[in-house]
Structure formats: structure tokens, C-alpha cells
Amino acid sequence: MAYNLKEEMNKKERFNPGHRLCAGCGAGIVCRAMMRAVDENDKAVICNATGCLEVSSFQYPYTAWDDSYIHTAFENASSTASGVCAAVEVMKRKGKINTDTNYKILVIGGDGGTYDIGFQSLSGALERGHDFTYFCYDNNAYMNTGTQRSSATPRFAAATTTPSGVESVGKKQDQKDLTQIVVAHGVHYAAQTTLFGNLKDFSEKAHRAIYTEGPTFVNVLTPCPRGWGYPQEDLIAICKAAIDTCVWPLYEVVDGEYRLTYEPKKKLPVEDFMKLQTRFAHCFKQGNEWTLEAAQKYVDKKWEDLLSKCK
Amino acid sequence: MSIRERLSGNEAIATAMRQINPDVFAMFPITPSTEIPQYFAQYVADGKVDTEFICVESEHSSLSACLGAEAAGCRAVTATSSAGLSFMNEVLYVAASSRLPVVLAVACRALTGPININHDYSDSMAERDSGFIQIYAENNQEVYDNYLQAHRIAEHPDVRLPLMICEDGFITSHAIENIELEEDETVKKFVGEYHPENYLLKEENPLAVGPYGISAYYMEARVAQAHAMMNAKKVILDVAADFEKTFGRKYGLIEEYRMDDAEIAMVIMGSSAGTAKACVDMLRKNGVKAGLVKVRVFRPFPGEEIAKAIANCKAVAVMDKSEGFSACGGPLYAETCGACYNLKNRPLMVDIVFGLGGRDFTVDSAKTVFDRLATIAETGETGEIYTHMGQRER
Numbered sequence: 169m170a171y172n173l174k175e176e177m178n179k180k181e182r183f184n185p186g187h188r189l190c191a192g193c194g195a196g197i198v199c200r201a202m203m204r205a206v207d208e209n210d211k212a213v214i215c216n217a218t219g220c221l222e223v224s225s226f227q228y229p230y231t232a233w234d235d236s237y238i239h240t241a242f243e244n245a246s247s248t249a250s251g252v253c254a255a256v257e258v259m260k261r262k263g264k265i266n267t268d269t270n271y272k273i274l275v276i277g278g279d280g281g282t283y284d285i286g287f288q289s290l291s292g293a294l295e296r297g298h299d300f301t302y303f304c305y306d307n308n309a310y311m312n313t314g315t316q317r318s319s320a321t322p323r324f325a326a327a328t329t330t331p332s333g334v335e336s337v338g339k340k341q342d343q344k345d346l347t348q349i350v351v352a353h354g355v356h357y358a359a360q361t362t363l364f365g366n367l368k369d370f371s372e373k374a375h376r377a378i379y380t381e382g383p384t385f386v387n388v389l390t391p392c393p394r395g396w397g398y399p400q401e402d403l404i405a406i407c408k409a410a411i412d413t414c415v416w417p418l419y420e421v422v423d424g425e426y427r428l429t430y431e432p433k434k435k436l437p438v439e440d441f442m443k444l445q446t447r448f449a450h451c452f453k454q455g456n457e458w459t460l461e462a463a464q465k466y467v468d469k470k471w472e473d474l475l476s477k478c479k
Numbered sequence: 480m481s482i483r484e485r486l487s488g489n490e491a492i493a494t495a496m497r498q499i500n501p502d503v504f505a506m507f508p509i510t511p512s513t514e515i516p517q518y519f520a521q522y523v524a525d526g527k528v529d530t531e532f533i534c535v536e537s538e539h540s541s542l543s544a545c546l547g548a549e550a551a552g553c554r555a556v557t558a559t560s561s562a563g564l565s566f567m568n569e570v571l572y573v574a575a576s577s578r579l580p581v582v583l584a585v586a587c588r589a590l591t592g593p594i595n596i597n598h599d600y601s602d603s604m605a606e607r608d609s610g611f612i613q614i615y616a617e618n619n620q621e622v623y624d625n626y627l628q629a630h631r632i633a634e635h636p637d638v639r640l641p642l643m644i645c646e647d648g649f650i651t652s653h654a655i656e657n658i659e660l661e662e663d664e665t666v667k668k669f670v671g672e673y674h675p676e677n678y679l680l681k682e683e684n685p686l687a688v689g690p691y692g693i694s695a696y697y698m699e700a701r702v703a704q705a706h707a708m709m710n711a712k713k714v715i716l717d718v719a720a721d722f723e724k725t726f727g728r729k730y731g732l733i734e735e736y737r738m739d740d741a742e743i744a745m746v747i748m749g750s751s752a753g754t755a756k757a758c759v760d761m762l763r764k765n766g767v768k769a770g771l772v773k774v775r776v777f778r779p780f781p782g783e784e785i786a787k788a789i790a791n792c793k794a795v796a797v798m799d800k801s802e803g804f805s806a807c808g809g810p811l812y813a814e815t816c817g818a819c820y821n822l823k824n825r826p827l828m829v830d831i832v833f834g835l836g837g838r839d840f841t842v843d844s845a846k847t848v849f850d851r852l853a854t855i856a857e858t859g860e861t862g863e864i865y866t867h868m869g870q871r872e873r
Contacts, residue, residue: 213679215547228690228700236679239689240546240573247540251503251547251555254531255680258502259552261529265680289543292536 192400217281397446493518552678575610597837741770782818
């Protein structure tokens with residue numbers, strides 16, 4: 169069925185207003201769209217890693233989630249989900265729950281809980297083949313603790329642990345390519361997406377991931393106004409810049425086959441993405457021109473690599 | 480009818496698990512607990528259980544998976560030792576505060592370093608404040624019996640706390656002893672099915688687990704948890720009473736051994752209690768009024784019961800099989816002293832740290848302790864209060 173924004177927006181909200189996420193944060197949009205991707209009659213269990221989303225969406229005695237939800241700790245959302253997946257299997261087998269009910273196990277964590285501290289449990293759960301979908305809302309740093317660098321932080325971005333200064337131009341290392349690492353686990357479906365336009369790209373990938381059997385993975389570039397330094401209303405424009413500069417290419421991998429889902433008509437220079445955010449402000453200072461060149465070179469190389477995989 | 484068998488502690492636990500047929504078992508191997516999931520894997524392979532058996536990538540994940548399963552509505556179990564238990568540390572607290580009654584078998588082993596695979600209680604004692612109920616066994620029979628009682632205690636509505644079944648690494652986990660097993664059907668009937676009130680997969684009523692609790696709510700949650708641990712005392716005794724009625728073997732929070740007229744006594748845990756009992760018998764033959772208190776349940780701590788048991792003694796040695804590095808005694812000593820503080824007439828009490836990393840504790844070792852207690856009782860002088868025993872001097 170073709171994607172229809174009006175129909176999407178008429179679906180019942182399963183992630184409700186009243187949560188405490190910042191204005192201009194992408195995580196709330198991710199959660200709403202993720203829950204719209206679950207078919208109306210299907211049940212969901214959300215397994216959430218510690219982070220901004222967890223402290224903002226389930227502050228006792230209130231929860232923003234209509235569906236069942238569990239948070240245990242920071243690094244173990246995937247292993248907690250493994251237990252929930254096992255429970256679905258065994259309780260159906262033993263007749264303790266309705267065998268006709270579809271339970272969709274959705275795991276969600278930030279880049280801290282996914283790329284870094286939760287990486288081991290994610291890898292383990294992917295390898296074991298549980299039936300769950302992992303959504304990473306990648307905001308490029310540890311935002312809940314105040315923008316410390318993560319392995320998802322791009323090179324040259326200033327973070328509170330990689331500030332710019334006379335001896336520093338921000339983070340020294342390139343970001344970890346987690347989507348490719350997940351693909352290397354041999355999952356049936358993995359994708360990169362972000363928040364732009366009518367959310368068609370996100371919604372279709374989320375639905376496909378959720379309704380593909382076995383472990384699946386959706387990596388969502390999710391800007392953070394406080395950590396990236398942009399006016400809250402620019403959220404979608406920043407996502408758009410990320411895809412038009414190919415800083416965050418949109419693609420999906422189905423059973424090992426790569427497919428590009430968005431190709432910019434005109435590939436924009438990477439500085440068009442960087443100049444929108446104060447975390448890169450130092451790159452535009454006199455004498456730091458080389459950082460823009462290096463950033464461009466990295467993005468070009470990654471883009472070419474991806475294109476060669478998509479052919 | 481009981482079945483006479485010969486089993487190691489690990490196989491006794493695995494057998495109890497098979498009879499109970501838990502919904503989920505998440506495993507990660509570590510010596511000396513590894514045999515438990517290995518035996519269990521064979522039961523799964525042979526179709527003797529219909530448990531969902533998950534081989535995860537760490538102990539942190541094995542307990543996390545148990546939490547997910549338990550919250551989803553399952554009876555979930557796992558087993559570990561030593562560094563594995565330490566690695567679970569964070570999740571142990573989450574299990575207890577989320578009130579998820581996971582049952583965790585611990586083959587107690589020393590913590591690094593130096594790295595050592597043998598028995599002491601450094602692993603389980605380090606988790607004494609985690610909110611888990613802790614039940615210790617003297618021998619294989621007790622491990623089996625404790626395990627049969629575990630789920631009913633942990634899952635009781637007045638408790639709803641996770642529980643550790645502790646056995647002594649190698650000494651109990653690997654040594655084969657005669658044991659009385661119970662019939663599968665009798666065990667199933669005694670343990671019963673798990674019917675949680677609320678769970679993640681309850682279709683008609685979703686559940687949210689693990690909130691952010693600000694200062695306005697945190698304390699209420701912790702106090703409720705503290706009360707649950709207090710409630711556990713009665714539930715442990717009630718389940719033990721039903722166990723005795725069903726199977727004929729009697730258990731309490733502590734075991735008093737020849738304490739009626741004892742003037743000198745040891746407070747001790749686990750397999751060492753068996754060794755010390757032999758020494759008590761020997762001394763009694765020689766007219767020495769020696770006795771022993773074995774602490775079966777360490778959490779909740781049976782402070783009143785211990786205090787009552789040793790109140791009329793002249794001198795008591797508390798035997799700590801873990802070093803707390805407090806510089807003034809081990810954990811069992813600290814809590815026993817605390818429990819006795821308000822007694823009108825307190826016995827003189829010393830702490831002896833012994834048996835670390837599997838260092839032998841023999842009847843002769845116990846005799847040395849009782850000899851020292853006799854001197855203390857006679858002179859009224861404790862000498863050094865906190866000492867170690869069995870180590871080379873240089």
C-alpha cells in the first residue's frame with residue numbers, strides 16, 4: 169500500500185504528548201513514527217536503554233507509552249529484549265498467552281546505548297537471531313549526560329569531552345559505521361534513515377524492519393538541539409542537509425543486498441551541513457579550512473564505497 | 480517416595496531445575512557453576528523440559544535476559560560464580576528494585592586477585608546489599624532442598640524479590656554425595672505454577688517497568704523494597720514448614736547445633752559448618768560445652784534468631800569466609816555483633832577470617848578456634864578481635 173501522510177497522521181498515537189523531551193529533539197518524532205509503523209492490532213513491547221528518552225518518557229508515575237515498556241539499564245536493552253523474545257516463544261508454546269496475537273519487540277537506544285556501552289549486548293542478540301527490531305536514535309554524542317563524545321560523534325565535532333581550543337579542532341576520530349557492522353552480522357534487514365519530508369523514508373523502513381522476521385536494525389540520525397547547537401525549528405532542515413551532503417546516506421540492506429533509497433539531485437558540500445550547527449563553528453575559523461577539506465574527503469570516500477555496494 | 484541418588488551440588492540444582500521446568504534459562508558459563516547450564520542443555524536436547532534456553536554473551540546479559548523474561552510473565556533462572564556475579568552487580572540491583580523474582584544459583588567462588596577458582600564467599604557477600612534473598616547450603620541435599628523452596632519464596636506476593644541459592648564452589652558444587660531426590664510430580668505440585676498479577680505480555684493490560692523515579696517517589700519504592708525483605712523472613716519459614724510437611728526435612732533461618740547449654744560457640748556458614756559440627760561432637764565427648772550456629776539465610780539477616788541462640792554463651796567466634804577489607808572484621812561478624820548489641824548480657828565475640836580461595840578448613844582448624852574460645856571464656860579477655868586463620872606467616 170502506498171504511503172499516505174494523511175492516513176499515517178490519522179492513526180492513533182501510541183507515544184503520547186506530555187513526555188519531557190526537549191523542543192527540537194528528534195527522539196519524540198522517532199518514537200511516534202516507530203509506533204505508527206506497528207499495525208493497529210499488533211501488540212508491542214518497547215525495551216529502552218537508559219538515556220534521554222527513558223528519563224523523559226517514563227518518569228514515575230507517568231508514561232508516554234501506550235504499549236508495554238521495560239527499562240532495566242544502559243548497556244543491556246538488547247539482552248533484556250532477548251528475554252522478552254524468549255518469553256513470547258515459550259508462553260505461546262505453553263499456551264500462557266494467545267498464540268494468534270502478534271507481539272512486536274522494539275528496542276530503542278541512543279548512540280551511547282547502541283554504538284558504545286550497549287554494543288556487546290546488541291551484537292549478542294543479533295547473532296542469536298531473536299525476533300526484534302532495534303531502533304538507534306543516533307544523536308552523535310552522550311546527550312543525557314551533557315554532550316560527551318561517543319563513537320558516533322563525527323570527526324571535528326566539538327563535544328564537552330572534545331572541546332575546540334587552541335590545541336583542538338574537536339573530536340579527533342571518524343565515527344564508527346555501526347550500520348555496516350550490523351550488516352556484517354548477517355541480519356535480514358538493516359537501514360539508515362532520518363527525519364525529513366513526510367517521513368515516508370522512515371515509516372517504510374520502520375515497517376519493513378518490524379515485519380521482517382528475526383533481528384533487524386534501523387539507524388536513525390536524530391539531531392539534538394542542545395548538543396549540536398541549532399535553533400529548535402531547524403531540526404528537519406538539518407536532517408535534510410545531512411542527506412543532501414551525503415553525511416548520512418539513506419540506504420537499506422535486505423539479505424545482504426544494498427539499495428540506495430535517496431540520492432541527492434545535487435550532492436552539496438559537507439560544510440552546508442556543518443555550518444548549521446555550533447558544534448562545528450571552529451571549523452569555519454581562519455586557519456582551520458583544512459578541517460572542512462578533511463571532512464569532505466571522508467564523506468566522499470564513504471559515499472563512493474556505499475555506491476559501489478549498491479551496484 | 481524419595482529416590483536415593485548420588486549427585487554433585489551442581490547436578491542437584493540442575494535436577495531441581497528440570498523438575499520445576501522454568502520458562503526461561505539464560506546462561507553464560509563460569510567455573511564452578513558451568514555444569515548447571517550444561518546439565519540443563521542436555522535436558523533441553525533430550526526434550527525433558529520445554530524451557531526456552533538462551534546462550535547469551537555475558538553474565539550481565541544472562542541476568543538482563545532473565546529480567547526481560549520475568550517481566551514478560553515468565554519464571555526465569557540462571558547460574559553463575561565469582562566474577563560472573565560481580566559482572567551482574569548492576570543488574571542484581573535492578574532485579575530487586577523492579578521486584579522481579581528471578582532465581583539465581585551461585586556456586587560461590589573467590590574474587591580476583593590473584594585469580595582463583597576455589598571457594599569462599601567474596602562473590603556473594605559483595606552482593607549482600609543488592610536486595611537479593613540469599614540462602615546458603617551446607618551440603619548437596621540442602622542445595623537441592625533450598626532450590627525446591629526458592630521460587631515459592633521469591634514469587635510470594637508479600638515478597639516478590641529475586642533470590643540466590645548459594646552453594647560452596649567445588650566443595651559442594653562438584654563433590655558427589657548421597658542425596659534424597661523427590662518425585663518429579665511431587666516437586667511440581669509443591670513448587671506450583673507462576674501466575675504473576677501483571678506482566679508485559681498481558682494482552683488486555685500493558686505494563687511499564689523500570690521508571691525514572693525522582694526524589695518525590697524514590698524513597699517510597701526503596702522502603703517498600705525494604706519491607707518486602709522483612710516480609711521474606713516469615714515466608715521463608717512458612718515455605719520451610721510446608722516443605723517439612725511434604726518432604727520431611729526441616730529448615731529454619733539458622734540451624735542451632737548442640738546450642739542448648741553451649742558456653743562457647745561458632746557462627747558459621749556453608750560446608751564449613753559440617754566440618755565444625757564434627758569438631759563440636761568431638762569436644763562434647765570430652766565434656767566441652769561447645770555448640771554451633773549455622774546461618775542458612777543471610778538475607779534477610781536473622782539477627783534476632785542468632786542473638787537469641789548465642790545470648791547465653793560466654794565466647795563466640797564468628798567465622799567469615801570472605802574478607803570485607805573493612806580493617807575491623809568480615810561481613811558476618813559485623814552483622815552478628817550488630818544483632819547482639821542490645822542483648823543484656825552479650826558473649827565476648829571475635830572474628831576469624833578463614834578459608835579464602837579454597838584454603839582448607841579441617842576439624843583440627845575448628846578445634847583451634849574452640850580452644851581459643853575456651854581461653855577467652857575462662858579469662859574474659861578476647862585478645863585480638865579480628866584475626867585471619869590458616870595462612871602462612873611469611
